Structure formats: structure tokens, C-alpha cells
Amino acid sequence: MRPHLLITVALCALTLISCSRKDEAHKDEGPPVAAAPLSFSRPTPDAEVALTFPETVRAFPELHNRLYAEGQGDLNAFVDQAARDRKELSAAGSEAPPYFRSITWTLPAQSEHLASLYAEQSEFTGGAHPNASYQTVLWDKAAKQAIDAHLLFAPNADLSHADAFLCRQIEAERSRRNETPTTQTATGFTCPKLIDSHLALVPSTTSGKIGAVEALFAPYEVGPYAEGAYQIRVPQAVLRGLISPAYAADFAGEPVAATAPSAP
Structure with a gap:
């Protein structure tokens, strides 16, 4: 067989092997998963x-x-x-x-x-x-x-300052709603820990960044049912140095303006 024919045959064989491997790879991947409804x-x-x-x-x-x-x-x-x-x-x-x-x-x-x-x-x-x-x-x-919310924070991070800030903000919001100064102790409810709360992220005034962590509390969690839900923001500036190195660069700027929580 002539040399150029040998080269042609070899190239065709390699092409067939490559296509076969691609077909097998796609077969392993299976069909795409259908998107769930909204x-x-x-x-x-x-x-x-x-x-x-x-x-x-x-x-x-x-x-x-x-x-x-x-x-x-x-x-x-x-x-x-x-x-x-x-x-x-x-x-x-x-x-x-x-x-x-x-x-x-x-x-x-x-x-x-x-x-x-x-x-x-x-x-x-x-x-x-x-x-x-x-x-x-x-x-x-x-x-x-x-x-897990714990992984948002650096290992062994001391969140006591953030916890105190969270409690003060709950008291300030309660006092505003009741139109009279009211401490957390006076209600019979304890001050929550930030890391044990339901946490959501708040967008920043700096594009693409997170401006705060928001702790969400349903009625009865930090106060009586009549007071409704509490959504308390802890600005990223308060958490500086406490965020995990894996996510620290995602936090900057000021949180965008807040909206009122839903009524109970």
C-alpha cells in the first residue's frame, strides 16, 4: 500500500475513534434535566x-x-x-x-x-x-x-460584637414599633446569635457586591406574635474580618435601602 494511503487510513481511524469517544461521553452525560416550573x-x-x-x-x-x-x-x-x-x-x-x-x-x-x-x-x-x-x-x-451559614464566617471568628449589634437593632426596631423604649430582656425573649439565625444576603450599593447580612425572624422567634416578623440587617462593615476568606472579596460598600417586612 502506498505511504499516502496508509496516512489517510490512519487519519480516518483516529477520526472514528475520536467520534466514538465523544458519543460515549455524551451517552454518559444523559439527557439534560428539565427545568422545574416557577x-x-x-x-x-x-x-x-x-x-x-x-x-x-x-x-x-x-x-x-x-x-x-x-x-x-x-x-x-x-x-x-x-x-x-x-x-x-x-x-x-x-x-x-x-x-x-x-x-x-x-x-x-x-x-x-x-x-x-x-x-x-x-x-x-x-x-x-x-x-x-x-x-x-x-x-x-x-x-x-x-x-451552611457557619461556613460564611471565618473559622473561630468571634461574633460577639455582631451578636450585640443584632440585639441592639432588634430592640431599636421593637421600640420604634411600640413607640416606647423596650429592651429584649423586658419582653422575656433572649438575644439571638447571628450564626444561628436564618441568614439572607443584601445587595450593596457597590455593583456585584454584598452590603449586609440580614437575619430573618418569624413571629414568636424574638418577640410576641403581635409584633410580627423582624428582618434585621448587619452591615458588612460590622462583619469585616469575620467573613470566611473564601467569600470576603464578595462583601463591600453599603447595603441598598431596606423594605418593610411582610405583616404576620
């Missing part, structure tokens, strides 16, 4: 439930799909439990109003390495009033995984 609802005679996400969550499909699956499963279980509860109450001669539960996700801020999401959850299963709670997620964009 909302879910299931109204029944016994309960009404709703789950909603902002459009911006589509940038994080792994997280979006996980939160949607978890939320849908939770709400379906809630509807099924409502049917059982109301059937038992009806058999006992008591007519309970329909239950409801809603989960509303918000993506308030993101930076180069982090994205922050939180959910406001409202639920009614009878009683004098609905109950409210928060759920928060800090998402490492490079690792594509949620991180």
Missing part, C-alpha cells in the same frame, strides 16, 4: 397550597429543581394531612375551616461566588391566626451546592 398549586376542598419562585432562580437549575421537588412534596403531604384532619373533625361534629400553606421564594442578592435565597412560609391549620416561618439557602455558585 410555581405549583393544588387547591382542594380541604386545603389550598402554593409554591412560587422568582424568574432569577432559573440561573441555578440544580438548586431550583431541588427546592421545587422538596416544596411540592411538602405541600402534597400537607394537603393529604388536611383531608385526614378535617375528616376526623367532621366525624366528631366539628367543622374546621380549610387549611392553607404557601411557600414564596425570593432571591434578594448574589455576588461573584454566592447567591442567597429565602422563603416566606405561611400556614393555617386552625386556631386564632396563621403561623409564619422562614427558610434560607446560601448557594456556592462555583461548587453548585448549598453551604
Whole structure:
């Protein structure tokens, strides 16, 4: 066989091997995962439930799909439990109003390495009033995984100054709402620890940066139900030197203007 024919055959063989390897690689990857919807609802005679996400969550499909699956499963279980509860109450001669539960996700801020999401959850299963709670997620964009709030801070960071700042801000907000100076001790509630709170990130006046960490407290967590929810900001300047080196560069500037928390 002529030399140029040998070269041609060899090149064709290499091409076929390369294509075969690419085909195998794509086969291993499998089909792309379908994006979850931005909302879910299931109204029944016994309960009404709703789950909603902002459009911006589509940038994080792994997280979006996980939160949607978890939320849908939770709400379906809630509807099924409502049917059982109301059937038992009806058999006992008591007519309970329909239950409801809603989960509303918000993506308030993101930076180069982090994205922050939180959910406001409202639920009614009878009683004098609905109950409210928060759920928060800090998402490492490079690792594509949620991180514990403890990992936001440097190892062995002394957060006592930030904790004291947080408590003073709660007292200041309570005093403003009550139109009279009121300390945390006087209410019978203890001062919370920042690291144990539901934490969300607040965008900065400096583009692409985080300006504050916001601690979210549902009614009853730091005060009586009548006072409602508390959303207390701790500016990044207060946390300087306490943020983990992995995320320290994401914090700068002043937090953007605050909005009032939802009513209970």
C-alpha cells in the first residue's frame, strides 16, 4: 500500500475513534434535566397550597429543581394531612375551616461566588391566626451546592460584637414599633446569635457586591406574635474580618435601602 494511503487510513481511524469517544461521553452525560416550573398549586376542598419562585432562580437549575421537588412534596403531604384532619373533625361534629400553606421564594442578592435565597412560609391549620416561618439557602455558585451559614464566617471568628449589634437593632426596631423604649430582656425573649439565625444576603450599593447580612425572624422567634416578623440587617462593615476568606472579596460598600417586612 502506498505511504499516502496508509496516512489517510490512519487519519480516518483516529477520526472514528475520536467520534466514538465523544458519543460515549455524551451517552454518559444523559439527557439534560428539565427545568422545574416557577410555581405549583393544588387547591382542594380541604386545603389550598402554593409554591412560587422568582424568574432569577432559573440561573441555578440544580438548586431550583431541588427546592421545587422538596416544596411540592411538602405541600402534597400537607394537603393529604388536611383531608385526614378535617375528616376526623367532621366525624366528631366539628367543622374546621380549610387549611392553607404557601411557600414564596425570593432571591434578594448574589455576588461573584454566592447567591442567597429565602422563603416566606405561611400556614393555617386552625386556631386564632396563621403561623409564619422562614427558610434560607446560601448557594456556592462555583461548587453548585448549598453551604451552611457557619461556613460564611471565618473559622473561630468571634461574633460577639455582631451578636450585640443584632440585639441592639432588634430592640431599636421593637421600640420604634411600640413607640416606647423596650429592651429584649423586658419582653422575656433572649438575644439571638447571628450564626444561628436564618441568614439572607443584601445587595450593596457597590455593583456585584454584598452590603449586609440580614437575619430573618418569624413571629414568636424574638418577640410576641403581635409584633410580627423582624428582618434585621448587619452591615458588612460590622462583619469585616469575620467573613470566611473564601467569600470576603464578595462583601463591600453599603447595603441598598431596606423594605418593610411582610405583616404576620
